[in-house]
Amino acid sequence: MSLRNKTIAEALREGKQRLRSAGKDAYAVEAELLLEKAVGLNRTALFLRGEEPLSAEAAMQYEGFLAERESGRPTQYILGTWEFMGLPFSVGEGVLIPRGDTEILVETILEKQQTEPLRTILDIGTGSGCIPVSLSHYGKFEYVLAVDISRKALGYATKNAAANHAEISFYESDLFQNVPAQWRGQLDAIVSNPPYIPKEDIAGLMTEVKDFEPINALDGGADGLDFYRAIVAEGRAWLKEGGWLFFEIGYDQGEALRTLLADFGYTEIGIRQDLAGLDRVAFGRYTGKKEGA
Structure with missing residues (x-):
């Protein structure tokens, strides 16, 4: 399902569902981290601006991140950094x-x-x-x-x-x-x-x-x-x-x-x-x- 024309909040819900369906135990946290990277916002801003539309560029990037994670690639490698x-x-x-x-x-x-x-x-x-x-x-x-x-x-x-x-x-x-x-x-x-x-x-x-x-x-x-x-x-x-x-x-x-x-x-x-x-x-x-x- 395409994430185009979705709000940030809708995209996050979709991301969580996809990773949950893929059997990822930490699907909620991972979907959130990947969306933060795609839109360039921290966690607080992500929720405060949840009703804003997701840009076409961010939608494409988020879809790519989710596909990588569904394939098994670690979230840490997708993000490129870890604490x-x-x-x-x-x-x-x-x-x-x-x-x-x-x-x-x-x-x-x-x-x-x-x-x-x-x-x-x-x-x-x-x-x-x-x-x-x-x-x-x-x-x-x-x-x-x-x-x-x-x-x-x-x-x-x-x-x-x-x-x-x-x-x-x-x-x-x-x-x-x-x-x-x-x-x-x-x-x-x-x-x-x-x-x-x-x-x-x-x-x-x-x-x-x-x-x-x-x-x-x-x-x-x-x-x-x-x-x-x-x-x-x-x-x-x-x-x-x-x-x-x-x-x-x-x-x-x-x-x-x-x-x-x-x-x-x-x-x-x-x-x-x-x-x-x-x-x-x-x-x-x-x-x-x-x-x-």
Whole structure:
């Protein structure tokens, strides 16, 4: 059905119905966000001017947005930006969409910084840069480093750091491979939201995720723990004595991470839950003997 000659309010109702029929759980919010972008109005103006006619240009654009969403393309990619920790982040194909659950990871680090001298931190698999940008913005870090194996993701991360006035050193790197050697044994903390979906579970993910978001940001190997094992093991050589390791984890991975961290000499291990009471963050302090020492 064409949206031409509709009022803004009528177009919104039509958009909600279309996305609801397409099986989108958050159809009302998404229809509203897409219409805001199409007409260039914020939420308040959208409702105050609901009886005004929708321009032909806005109608065409909104129809296009709805068609993209019906096909499964994530709303965040259609909008081109998404909010994380109250900050705006550019997103698009090739970069993982920042999610609210990851804010718990950032909050955990900021809370730990209140009692621990965390001044240097490395983010592994930075994606959009939402973690290091937020830490730089809200924390008290002297040096923030971030790596990703994807050049495309680093493009978004660099853009987001500049937009949010965050000073971050980015490196194209497979885990620690291209981190400057000067940082070995010098980091107060390492953080990562690594790929943690078991390979066989990826096919069962929502279309928005499995068909649009980068697979290398999702696939955590047979049991979802491949990247945790690598970072936990190799991270010991990069942390200062007593340095901290922080992870976002899957809802059922808490005990596995607790065991993994303990096996590699980490202590003061903690598992933090999200608002739904599911495991979401794992952390520990490395106090074991340095490799090669």
